[in-house]
Amino acid sequence: MTNEITIRKSEHIKLCLTDQVLGEGITTGMESVRLVHNALPELDFDSISLATSFLDHKLKAPFFISSMTGGAQQATEINRNLAQAAEHNGWAFALGSTRALVEDKSYRSTFQLRKYAPTIPIIANLGAVQLNYGFGVEQCKEIIHETGADALVLHLNAIQEVIQTGGDTNFAQLLSKIEHLCNSLTIPVGVKEVGWGIDGATALRLRNAGIAFIDVAGAGGTSWSQVEKLRSQDPVRKAAAEAFVDWGISTVESLISVRDKISDAPVFASGGMKTGVDAAKAIALGADAVGFARSILREATTSKEQVIEIMNTRELELKMAMFGLGSGTIADLKKTDRVIVK
Amino acid sequence: MTNEITIRKSEHIKLCLTDQVLGEGITTGMESVRLVHNALPELDFDSISLATSFLDHKLKAPFFISSMTGGAQQATEINRNLAQAAEHNGWAFALGSTRALVEDKSYRSTFQLRKYAPTIPIIANLGAVQLNYGFGVEQCKEIIHETGADALVLHLNAIQEVIQTGGDTNFAQLLSKIEHLCNSLTIPVGVKEVGWGIDGATALRLRNAGIAFIDVAGAGGTSWSQVEKLRSQDPVRKAAAEAFVDWGISTVESLISVRDKISDAPVFASGGMKTGVDAAKAIALGADAVGFARSILREATTSKEQVIEIMNTRELELKMAMFGLGSGTIADLKKTDRVIVK
Amino acid sequence: MTNEITIRKSEHIKLCLTDQVLGEGITTGMESVRLVHNALPELDFDSISLATSFLDHKLKAPFFISSMTGGAQQATEINRNLAQAAEHNGWAFALGSTRALVEDKSYRSTFQLRKYAPTIPIIANLGAVQLNYGFGVEQCKEIIHETGADALVLHLNAIQEVIQTGGDTNFAQLLSKIEHLCNSLTIPVGVKEVGWGIDGATALRLRNAGIAFIDVAGAGGTSWSQVEKLRSQDPVRKAAAEAFVDWGISTVESLISVRDKISDAPVFASGGMKTGVDAAKAIALGADAVGFARSILREATTSKEQVIEIMNTRELELKMAMFGLGSGTIADLKKTDRVIVK
Amino acid sequence: MTNEITIRKSEHIKLCLTDQVLGEGITTGMESVRLVHNALPELDFDSISLATSFLDHKLKAPFFISSMTGGAQQATEINRNLAQAAEHNGWAFALGSTRALVEDKSYRSTFQLRKYAPTIPIIANLGAVQLNYGFGVEQCKEIIHETGADALVLHLNAIQEVIQTGGDTNFAQLLSKIEHLCNSLTIPVGVKEVGWGIDGATALRLRNAGIAFIDVAGAGGTSWSQVEKLRSQDPVRKAAAEAFVDWGISTVESLISVRDKISDAPVFASGGMKTGVDAAKAIALGADAVGFARSILREATTSKEQVIEIMNTRELELKMAMFGLGSGTIADLKKTDRVIVK
Numbered sequence A, B, C, D: 001m002t003n004e005i006t007i008r009k010s011e012h013i014k015l016c017l018t019d020q021v022l023g024e025g026i027t028t029g030m031e032s033v034r035l036v037h038n039a040l041p042e043l044d045f046d047s048i049s050l051a052t053s054f055l056d057h058k059l060k061a062p063f064f065i066s067s068m069t070g071g072a073q074q075a076t077e078i079n080r081n082l083a084q085a086a087e088h089n090g091w092a093f094a095l096g097s098t099r100a101l102v103e104d105k106s107y108r109s110t111f112q113l114r115k116y117a118p119t120i121p122i123i124a125n126l127g128a129v130q131l132n133y134g135f136g137v138e139q140c141k142e143i144i145h146e147t148g149a150d151a152l153v154l155h156l157n158a159i160q161e162v163i164q165t166g167g168d169t170n171f172a173q174l175l176s177k178i179e180h181l182c183n184s185l186t187i188p189v190g191v192k193e194v195g196w197g198i199d200g201a202t203a204l205r206l207r208n209a210g211i212a213f214i215d216v217a218g219a220g221g222t223s224w225s226q227v228e229k230l231r232s233q234d235p236v237r238k239a240a241a242e243a244f245v246d247w248g249i250s251t252v253e254s255l256i257s258v259r260d261k262i263s264d265a266p267v268f269a270s271g272g273m274k275t276g277v278d279a280a281k282a283i284a285l286g287a288d289a290v291g292f293a294r295s296i297l298r299e300a301t302t303s304k305e306q307v308i309e310i311m312n313t314r315e316l317e318l319k320m321a322m323f324g325l326g327s328g329t330i331a332d333l334k335k336t337d338r339v340i341v342k
């Protein structure tokens, strides 16, 4: 089974390096968010600070690398590049699914990234549905131990599992299992989608079950029905996947809806995030941090230096947007009234 | 006259296999209906049921094949493929117009499909306007007897009849004749359009006359003014038809308008339906079942197996949409509040 | 001067046979008017009547040919074709500007069309601004006498006159001169624009001055700034004209605005009208008749038969639209509630 | 340093002569402003007057040349062409940044344009941020003395300074320094943006600090992040600049917002203004005068005559728009109710 995971993960990377995996007929919604320029910011640009706190840790910028891959040869290199760059720039780093780590000891090393990233928050990742397929508190403790993770995020990917041949599609009674897990682990447990977003009502159900943070992972970026469509050999599944090319809640809608319901826990924005201006919009709309997946994948396959350059770019963009709004800190940006949703 | 019908029907099939018959400047409206993704469905995908009732019969899925053709050689094969596939997948099957059956006994066999579809509901079809051209209770009884139909649907196609050379264009006093027919037959009598939709007020008039069900057959799919434009030899009619390329009430508008007025009889959605996601939207908006015509015509001309494959695709799409909404049954889907019309 | 008019008029015809004279960034607004299809019209198509009254005359259809040309060789033929066709189909016929008729007797014959159109209403045409340039009651009486016109329409074309080299641009105090004219002539005097529309307030000023009818001649069809731009040799005027390519009130906006203010006099819709469906929309919005200019110009340059064919097409389209709405007469269509402006 | 300025200014001119410097995904908003045509203006076109007052001076037309360049060889010629044309047509003339004038005496002559433009208002220009980098009352007095300017406008260009290598990015405490300057100079001191607009709240802060006029210089025309992106050698800055391609408040939004807050001081509209129709819209929305920069740059590099021709075109367009609205004076135009913002 883990060998199958390895092949799948390699195909995911290969496909996600192309534009075929983008949704159509749906966007992040960022184009309908306008930041109102402040012509006289009354700030020294050099004094602007991106520092923020993230799950009781400190970040140099309100950014994290969204869960991408783990397992497989290529993943080892990608993950090292990402970990080293995240450490360098002080971003949080979310690992890809750590399921393989439990199922096959030979993959452990690809997830052992603490050595490259000693000080930043590392977040381990697991499909929530695995709680119906043999994963429980014990396995999660193992994952945390092996990765040295500061938090665990469970991904919700119902539509993807159906399209994937042999996908795990029993999502029944997951909420109580998630609740049990939250109560049993000492590190914070959060949830994320994988690109179809979370709505406020669902976020509230999860928060009431003990979830410590929500990453909306909304629609408008990578579409996992498109990814699995491209991989599928079954004509019915392949055709059906196509009908989901515009499925999901856009990142902006999702963020607004979740933030509206959740005021006592961090909400992260991801899904199709491309620039620091997108990040500024998300934070102005209430996000606590912003995640990037596919838009840094190419750099991740190249070198640590390339990842750092793109991180620097995102940071400069955010800083410039803050300058253009007159917000000197992330806390200021969160409170700005210079944001309009059309 | 029936020979003329045969030629016409063959031309219809041929033209409908091309994209020239699509309307322009009008859509089904499905693109403005959004289903709000539920990231945590709390369902086992395998437990989702598409079963529903349809005019007091049971269907395995809330789907029917919309009235297409009858009469002519090619029709025999098409109809057999459709009937066998519908039986296989447990869909309802609406025949094309059975007018030829009455007018010329040599066409009877093309409509005798009960042998291929012993258990599913079969719906016979007739132009409502024929009630002004020699058809009455007697002829309808003959149609029902020969086809073994469980229901009769009358199509309303005023605009088409005008463009068609020699079309039957006297639609005066039809309502009372429809009322008489409803009172005189023992099986349910419904109405449908052919792609220009029905509005709520008209649906109510028909319901008050005794109609048992309404199939909106709205605009956004096959445009019968385009079909007849392509067939016409008369330059004035040909040019005039072009002005109707965006005529009609879109399927979504029609469905909402009819459902708003009709709460005590089934309302079916058809007209440009392409996927099970469209079907999920229609059911969430109140449709009892969803019909497909042109989008399965190509498969119908090929083989029973091809039709079954496309039926399986539509079913998987609907099931996935229900999974993505957290609706385990068609009854649940009908009650969902996860639908937004922009 | 009249020779100059002749050359100008020929250039107008030549240019208006191309698509270069269309406005850009503005439409008639007809695409935002929806007619709500009535699936069960309860009418015999053959019983639908297009007959209507027009300035106390009877028309077989609620249509008129908008003022086009007069003067010049080519105009003679165009006008004969139009007059004969209008007589044949029972439309009203508006002449092009009859200014040349007064200024040079050699052009009289091109305007003497009564012989070709003995029974239909003929409307003579003059630039309102000419009332500031030597035209008065006497000249108008001469025009009426020579043309045998049943009505006179004054065109308002301020923007055009500015772009035209040597245009007549003194529009001061015209209202009182129009009032004087209305009081002095025995036939009805109306006003029209030439493709930039009239607003309700202006229409009311004119109605209070004694104007008997208003033809909105709105934007979305022929743009006279474009026509004059193409003719101009002066670089400043040529460039300035381009800035007016989207100028004006659209035909739909203009019609709604004027109808709202004028309830006791006929309001005609013209400007970019292309089909009988456009006409149905205009009448449903309150127009008493609908005019076509450029969209029949090509046929007018060809033959009477071509003009009749296009007239038949417009009539069939209107009749079909009325069938599709269930309106059996023009009076019914005017009262329909099956019209929505988005 | 001034040599660096010279090279920079030359690159600015070269780049601004291409279309690469336009923003994307943002417009001036002028396309959503509609002027309601008045078919019967009751005006003599020749009597329409464009005359207006501008900072207590008289202008023949409500137009000014927006600050462009100064310093460098090419600038000398451009500035002379502009100055002579502005004098000829009676427009106001805003100089480009006069910083070089203070920093290096060899550039003085390029700013000494009074000899070419003895009677019109000349406005000197300086980056507001320079008040944090060595410029104060004394330097401004020198600038005014050397240029013979009637007013001084401070430009706010925070985003541009960040992208520019070595840009001056300390915008802290500028407001009080601006206030001090306003109190210390005898000529009026205004502010402008450079293409990202000013909002009402910021305008009010500036007005309360003593600013005498506001030029919104909104988004939709030249984008200075694009200009600096094209110049930048630093990959991070170059990439980050791209994210600002749609940054800013559109000229229309900015004008409405500022006019709403500022009723006791002149408000000028600029940023992407292309025609006299744009100008008419801006004035109808409350602007006191309208400025053009890039849209006359090409002519400015050619000859005085070319500049005059384009000025004549803008004037004719405005006059035609006023004719089409029935506004005989700029004061009338300002009060018109014939303007709609969609």
Ligand SMILES: Cc1cc2nc3c(=O)[nH]c(=O)nc-3n(C[C@H](O)[C@H](O)[C@H](O)COP(=O)(O)O)c2cc1C
Residues within 6 Å of the ligand: A012, A013, A016, A066, A067, A068, A069, A070, A095, A096, A097, A125, A154, A155, A192, A193, A194, A195, A217, A220, A221, A222, A270, A271, A272, A273, A291, A292, A293, A294, A295, A297
């Ligand atoms: C190559 C690749 C692998 C991914 N693997 C995982 C994964 O293992 N676990 C997970 O929760 N999300 C995974 N994701 C989803 C991302 O975390 C993210 O939610 C999604 O791609 C949307 O963000 P984007 O538009 O920025 O790519 C993966 C994404 C990519 C591009």
Ligand SMILES: Cc1cc2nc3c(=O)[nH]c(=O)nc-3n(C[C@H](O)[C@H](O)[C@H](O)COP(=O)(O)O)c2cc1C
Residues within 6 Å of the ligand: B012, B013, B016, B066, B067, B068, B069, B070, B095, B096, B097, B125, B154, B155, B192, B193, B194, B195, B217, B220, B221, B222, B270, B271, B272, B273, B291, B292, B293, B294, B295, B297
């Ligand atoms: C080839 C073909 C033949 C049809 N024949 C009939 C018919 O005989 N009777 C009828 O009521 N509708 C007929 N229709 C109309 C369909 O039932 C349906 O209402 C219409 O095509 C709109 O649905 P669609 O967009 O899914 O094609 C026919 C449609 C097609 C494509």
Ligand SMILES: Cc1cc2nc3c(=O)[nH]c(=O)nc-3n(C[C@H](O)[C@H](O)[C@H](O)COP(=O)(O)O)c2cc1C
Residues within 6 Å of the ligand: C012, C013, C016, C066, C067, C068, C069, C070, C095, C096, C097, C125, C154, C155, C192, C193, C194, C195, C217, C220, C221, C222, C270, C271, C272, C273, C291, C292, C293, C294, C295, C297
């Ligand atoms: C060739 C041509 C000549 C015209 N000449 C006149 C004219 O003499 N007087 C007038 O009032 N309008 C004249 N018009 C304007 C039309 O009457 C009409 O108002 C305008 O073209 C808008 O209608 P359309 O879009 O259907 O062309 C002329 C139009 C055309 C195409």
Ligand SMILES: Cc1cc2nc3c(=O)[nH]c(=O)nc-3n(C[C@H](O)[C@H](O)[C@H](O)COP(=O)(O)O)c2cc1C
Residues within 6 Å of the ligand: D012, D013, D016, D066, D067, D068, D069, D070, D095, D096, D097, D125, D154, D155, D192, D193, D194, D195, D217, D220, D221, D222, D270, D271, D272, D273, D291, D292, D293, D294, D295, D297
């Ligand atoms: C070549 C060029 C040079 C400019 N230099 C200055 C300047 O020195 N100072 C300033 O305030 N604005 C400067 N600007 C900005 C303009 O004044 C104006 O605000 C901006 O370009 C937006 O107007 P536009 O879209 O009409 O070009 C310059 C613009 C151009 C095109």
